[in-house]
Amino acid sequence: MTRTVFCKKYQQDLEGLDKPPYPGAKGQDIFENVSKKAWTEWQAHQTMLINEKQLSMMDPGARKFLQQEMEKFLAGEDFEQAEGYVPPSK
Template sequence: MTAVQCVTCGQQGEAITDPIFMGKLEAEIKAKVCKNCWKKWESMRVMVINEYQVNLGEESGRELVKKQMRAFLKLGEPVDTSKLDQNYRPPQ
């Protein structure tokens, strides 16, 4: 088992070995995030997509999910997640 010092949980954890299909970000994620925290993000990603009603077919939707991912994994600047906390529904 390869270990990584995770920036998300702050502990030593198992490294991600499976492909995660994140393009340029993949190397950074694999070097800084443990497998456990990545699995937590995968569950959170579904919630982000549903709560924000993200259209992944649009670049803006993909960027929103990427920003949320970087914030969740502590790889970038924090973003406003209050919409997730309040079960936000966008105006229709």
């Protein structure tokens, strides 16, 4: 049986994650309030940001930037896009 959550990004009940993606309170919050769909989309977007902006995960500033962008993305707010990015047409 799949677990459902009310996803804060999509504002609807969707399939939840299998386990918290981070340790601690932040991971628990994501586990309880973010759908598997939204988390998978964030992971793809995060990878694009890391690659296009050539971010180093050794740099605390880059990690902080990604954390802030993750919070915006998952809250359904405006978030950073890679330069020249055009979303695929549906």
